[in-house]
Amino acid sequence: MLVVLDVVNVLALSYFAVLNLTYLGLTLASFPRTHRYIARLKSLHVNELLSAAGSLPISLLVPAFDEEATIVEATRSLLTLRYPEYEIIVVSDGSTDATIEVLAEAFDLRPAHRLPTSAIPTAGVRRVLRSRVHPHLWLIDKENGGKADALNAGLNHSRYPLFAALDADTLLEPDALIRIARPFLEDQRTVAAGAMIRIANGCRIRGGEVEEVALPHRLIPEIQIVEYLRAFFVGRTGWDAVGGTLIVSGAFGVFRRSIVAAAGGFSTDTVGEDMELIVRLHRYCRENNIPYRISFVPDPVAWTEAPETLRSLGRQRSRWQRGLAQALTRHLPMMGRRRYGTPGVLAFPYHFFLELFGPVIEALGYLSFGLSLALGVASPRFVIAFLFLSVFLGSALSVAAVALEEMSFRRYRKGRDLAVMLGLALVETLGYRHLNTYWRLKGMWAFLRGDNDWGTMDRRGFGEDDSAATSTAPAAGGASR
Amino acid sequence: MLVVVWSLAALVAVNLALAGGVVFLRVRNDFRARRWHRIEGRWYPALLDLLAGDTTAATLLPYVQQSEVVPVVEICGRMVRRVSGDDRKIIRDFARPLLGGLGPMLGARQPEKRANAIQLLTSLGTDDEFRSEVVAALVDPSPLVSMVAARVVASRRRIDLASEVLGQLDRFEMWSEAFLASMLASMGSEIAPELRDSFSSSDCSSTVRSVTARALAEFRDLPASDIAAGFIQEDGQDDRVLMIASLRVIEAVGQTKHLEVVRPLLGHEDSVIRALAATILGKIGVAADGVALAAAVSDESPWVAIHAATALRLLGQIDTLRELSRTGDAGSEAALEALEMVAS
Structure with a gap:
């Protein structure tokens, strides 16, 4: 028994050590990266890039399922984006409410012809409509097939060299497109770019724009803000610095159309189609000797609504874990192979061993730690090491993420907001992390059972005063990872 | 047990200290922001007065403190992008005596700082000033600085520096071809002869030839269509990128x-x-x-x-x-x- 405990303890300690040291490395890579990016913004102004005639046109793909309450406002908001040339393709994924009718009425949509430019298989497209008042606004009415299927239908009908995959409930900042298009201008090998996803709960929103950034007054979304800062400032920026980006959030990412179409579009049999696509793009480009780059850009911002209840959050995290498992197991041949460069040698093993199997090892570790304490066999050195690695180092890294926000974009200007974020960063590893472990374990179990259901997402919606009624929407638009 | 408690207390203290560091960062940032707002609050209205003719540069300049030179130049740089004609000249005349203060930035180790300095110098200086700085920036080891200088040359239509920019095109190979072509085209058709030379020269790389071809297509350079047709007939099959660029030229200015x-x-x-x-x-x-x-x-x-x-x-x-x-x-x-x- 004691031997088993010892083995599990050593395994858990090693896991926490490797996980946190990797995160520490990513954090150390993120600081200079972010600092230089901010400095770079000063020398090549967004407005000048906006006026450059060489900007690549973008198709915005907006999958929508039963979004009658929000789709008109969301579309209006997209119509006001600052970008030289873009089109909006809303894809109604078999909506059963009046999504199509409200759009048709608001924008004078009429049946139109549009030859698909790629042939990625999708559920049947019933008709294509085009706005007479905004000729670059299109609606594809198709049978239900899920978010990835809707994106594929949009991709088939898009005409521009770049496309952006959006959630219908994502709010883009007005210059988000020009900012995210930047890597495509600066490096023509770029095939995909991810943006910063921020949590809109608590912010004042008017006319589809975030007017005032503030923390929500509820613990669950508040703690997710710190989590997102860590995931994006440390995780995404760090992996981008070493060329190992494996995730571009489904809430907002921009892709080179031709490469994604050639690689087969979005996978429809996974709940993590965003990550699966990025892993597949790495694989496709490497196997076909296509020079490529996948970037993360920290300044284009997409605002999304975070779950406000434990139940909803648990479902989301469980689904993310399933998506992670599906994406990684599908591309196992990449694991550790030099042919796949940094993504294969570093990022893939990290995500596989530390992110995918992390919850299992963590859960065993906590159990074993508790048992060791209860049986009185835990040495003081072990207790200190365990708590240092599993609690304190994690907190320190969350504090570092808040520091990165403070040294870069400083969106949360109120002193109270900073204090709350720091407080949450310090205590996040006590309890919340364990809940996450539990949800991720459930996700693993669902993956092993072959569950492929998106589930539902409780949404309050972006009301003018953030007080819209709660709705439960099937996650056609999905949630941001 | 006591060891554990003390160790945990130490770890808590370390994390609290880190959090304190972030608070310090906030205080420092707030201080800097307040200072910036103070400087902006004083100089922005003063510059508006200058534009309105209510005051003169000679009156204002003595009030620029040594520690404010760079922020004031940055405010002028921002303002000059928003105005045109005589107003632009007024701002430039005011900022000119201050531009020497950017010297340390030009020699900074960080390429982003050097790029920013070039951006400011050229947006506030006249065409003849800072020529040597721009030429030096074009061959700066950092492609960012070089690109900023090239964009300045293009946007200011400095034909005299066109060949220097063309000489650097190879270094911008990673940049989007459409972006580079549009940058070259913004210099105007006066540089067409040099672009044609690059387009038709087999000594230039395929990327450079393709970019110059696209630029020629952008300002609809008629003679370029013959070069394009000649290329398609003779070497087209060997170079897809250049073939496509040549077809774009013919699409823009081709004849029967x-x-x-x-x-x-x-x-x-x-x-x-x-x-x-x-x-x-x-x-x-x-x-x-x-x-x-x-x-x-x-x-x-x-x-x-x-x-x-x-x-x-x-x-x-x-x-x-x-x-x-x-x-x-x-x-x-x-x-x-x-x-x-x-x-x-």
Whole structure:
């Protein structure tokens, strides 16, 4: 028994050590990266890039399922984006409410012809409509097939060299497109770019724009803000610095159309189609000797609504874990192979061993730690090491993420907001992390059972005063990872 | 047990200290922001007064403290981008004596700082000033600094520095070709002879030739079409990128004499080349080209089908399009789409 405990303890300690040291490395890579990016913004102004005639046109793909309450406002908001040339393709994924009718009425949509430019298989497209008042606004009415299927239908009908995959409930900042298009201008090998996803709960929103950034007054979304800062400032920026980006959030990412179409579009049999696509793009480009780059850009911002209840959050995290498992197991041949460069040698093993199997090892570790304490066999050195690695180092890294926000974009200007974020960063590893472990374990179990259901997402919606009624929407638009 | 408690207390203290560091960062940032707002609050209205003629540069300049030089130059740099004509000159005249304060930034280790300094110097200096700094920046080891200098040269239409920019194009190989072409085109058609030289020179890299070709197409340089046609005829098959760039030149400024070069390309194995050939035939082709274009509407590539249908519309062959739209095969949707464009 004691031997088993010892083995599990050593395994858990090693896991926490490797996980946190990797995160520490990513954090150390993120600081200079972010600092230089901010400095770079000063020398090549967004407005000048906006006026450059060489900007690549973008198709915005907006999958929508039963979004009658929000789709008109969301579309209006997209119509006001600052970008030289873009089109909006809303894809109604078999909506059963009046999504199509409200759009048709608001924008004078009429049946139109549009030859698909790629042939990625999708559920049947019933008709294509085009706005007479905004000729670059299109609606594809198709049978239900899920978010990835809707994106594929949009991709088939898009005409521009770049496309952006959006959630219908994502709010883009007005210059988000020009900012995210930047890597495509600066490096023509770029095939995909991810943006910063921020949590809109608590912010004042008017006319589809975030007017005032503030923390929500509820613990669950508040703690997710710190989590997102860590995931994006440390995780995404760090992996981008070493060329190992494996995730571009489904809430907002921009892709080179031709490469994604050639690689087969979005996978429809996974709940993590965003990550699966990025892993597949790495694989496709490497196997076909296509020079490529996948970037993360920290300044284009997409605002999304975070779950406000434990139940909803648990479902989301469980689904993310399933998506992670599906994406990684599908591309196992990449694991550790030099042919796949940094993504294969570093990022893939990290995500596989530390992110995918992390919850299992963590859960065993906590159990074993508790048992060791209860049986009185835990040495003081072990207790200190365990708590240092599993609690304190994690907190320190969350504090570092808040520091990165403070040294870069400083969106949360109120002193109270900073204090709350720091407080949450310090205590996040006590309890919340364990809940996450539990949800991720459930996700693993669902993956092993072959569950492929998106589930539902409780949404309050972006009301003018953030007080819209709660709705439960099937996650056609999905949630941001 | 005591060891554990003390160790945990130490770990808590370390984390609290880290959090304290962030608070310190906030205090420092707030201090800097307040200082910036204070400087901006004082100088922005003063510069507006200057523009309104209520004060003069000579009156204001003595009030610029040594520690405020760079922020004031940055405020001027921001302002000069928003104004034009005489107002721009007034701001530049005011800022000129302060630009020497950017010297340390020009020699900074961080390329981003050097790039920012070049940006400010050139937006606030006249064309003849800082020429040597711009030339030095063009060959700066950092491609960012070099690009900023090239953009400045292009936006200020510094024809005298065009060859220096062209000499650096290879270093911008990673940048989007369309972006580079548009940057060169913004210099105006005066640089066309140099662009033509690059386009036709086999000593230049394929990327440089392609970028210069696209720039020539952007300002519709007629003589470039002969170079493009010549390239397609002689070496086109060896270089896809350059072939496409050449076709874009012919698309922009081609004449009927180039049709013989383009027509065979409608059967090329590369769908991008077929699509471009179809577009060109639509623009400069004759009625007889309608037959080949009608066949291309049923091309296996939807891009070729769309371009061919659009070409038929440009040739005015509406009846052919109507006929194609009734076939019900893959090309009929392309024909219907083109007909819709006619209707709208």
